[in-house]
Structures are given as C-alpha cells and as structure tokens.
Amino acid sequence: MPQEFNQYQIAALQQLAEYRSVFKSSDSPLTLKTKPVPGSKLTLQQFIDSFIEIFCQHNLADSDYSVILQKPAGNNGFEAWANTLDISAILQALTYAIWTNKTFEEYFLRKINDSSVELLLTRLYNILTESYRQQQVQRTKVTVINASHPALKAK
Template identity: 70%
Template sequence: MPQEFNQYQIAALQQLADYRGVFKTGGSILTLKTKPVKGSKITLQQFIDSFIEIFCQNNFADTDYSFIQNKPNGISAMEEWVKSVDIKTILQCFTYAIWTDKTFDGYFLRKINDQSAELLLIRLNEILSQNYRQQNLQRTKVTVINAQHAAAIKSK
C-alpha cells in the first residue's frame, strides 16, 4: 500500500468497504427511499449519509481528479479499470462523487445504480484484505524471531 494509513484510518476504510453490500443493486434500480438491507428500517439515503460522514470524519477527501481522464465508460471497461486502482484513486473517485452530488443532486445515487460504487468498494476491501494479511505475516515473523532470540539468550 503506497499511501500510509494509521490503524484508525484502516478501520475507517474497512467500514467504508463494508458498504459494498449496501450499495449493491442486485440488478434493480435503487431509490433514496429503498431499504437495501433486508429487515432494516434504514433507507439508502441514510446509508449514503452515514458513508459520507465516515468518509469526511477521517479526512479521506482528495480533490485530485486527474484520474477521470483515464477512467473508462461502461460497466465491463470499469470492471477492468477498477482491478488496477489503488486506495488513493478509490478515495478520489468517492470524493468526486460526493462533491458532484452536492451540485448535481442524485449523482451519488447514479454511481450506486451504475455499480461503480460497489466495484470500488469491492476493490477497497481486496486491497485492505491483502495488506492486513501482509501485516499479520510480518508480525508473526517478528514474534517468531523475538521468541527464538529470547530462547537463545536463555540457553546461554
């Protein structure tokens, strides 16, 4: 992960990634009044507001929108493009969607309905899972080395 995040930011990024199930269209068009989580009384608008609150509280906004010049149109092209993006680009995409929604009402909802939000959140979750696994491996190696070192000292 080229950009460094502290443990609280990583936890917040994981919270955002967990919205991938909420922002899933399942082939139907969602509205702001849709209740996307079965059995929940929370509307999609409330989930969007909560997502944006987590995003903003953690200062994830990045207004470098140069990625837009390279972003493809169409769902299949988008699926391929998303496979290569990093966390920084994902945050830029969501910053753009959040701020554009302030000017063009319903833009964020369109990004949910065209599956862009879900694809980006799936990718974010993949990156976080890979990074967390690597961190755990490094911690395990350090623990093993420290344990071996301690055992060697005791035997002397």
C-alpha cells in the same frame, strides 16, 4: 499501503468498505427511499448520508481527480480499471462521486445503480484484507525468527 493512514482512518476505511453490501446494485434500480438491507428501517438515503459522514469526518476526501481522467468511457472496462486502483485513487474516485452529487442531483445514486460504488468498495475491501494478511505474515515471521534467536535458546 503506499499512502500513510492513521489508525482512525484505517478503521474508517474498513467501515466504508463494509458499505459494499449496502450499495450493491440489483436487477431493479435502487431509489433513495429503498431499504437496501433486509430487516433494516434505514433508507438508502440514510445509508448514503452515513457513508459520506464517515468519509468526511476522517478527512478521506482527495480532490485530485486525475485518476478519473484515466477511467474508461462508459462502464465498459470499469471493473478491470477499478481493480488496478490503490487506496488513494479509490478515495479520489469516491470524492468525485460525492462532490458531483452536490451539483448533479442523485449522481451518487446513479454510481450505486451502475455498480461503480460497489466495485470501488470491493476493491478497497480487498486491499485492506490483503494488507492485514501481509501484516499477519510479517508478525509470524518475526515471532519465528525471535523464537530461534540464540539468546532465547540459552534460557
């Protein structure tokens, strides 16, 4: 990951990425009173509030919205564009959606219903998963190298 995050922020990023299944758009538009998780008593509004709380508590907001200016107009090409973003750009896009929601009522809900939030969180999940996989490969390489070290063979 190009930007450095502490272990608490990484844990928060992982938590946020898990919301991709909650913020999954469906055939019928979600409302703030929808219960998006089968069997859950929580409404979509409660999930949104929880998401924003995690986001803010871990200082993940980034108000450099330059990445938003590069977004394709409308939703055409959004998925391809989202798949090029790094974590920093994803956080910028999510910050924009969260703060715009303060001015334009239900803006974040619109971003859920048009799949933007789901696509951003899926991209975040994929980056975190790939980063974890690479760390595991590095650890394996170190173990293999250390196991073949002459000092270890002499024992």
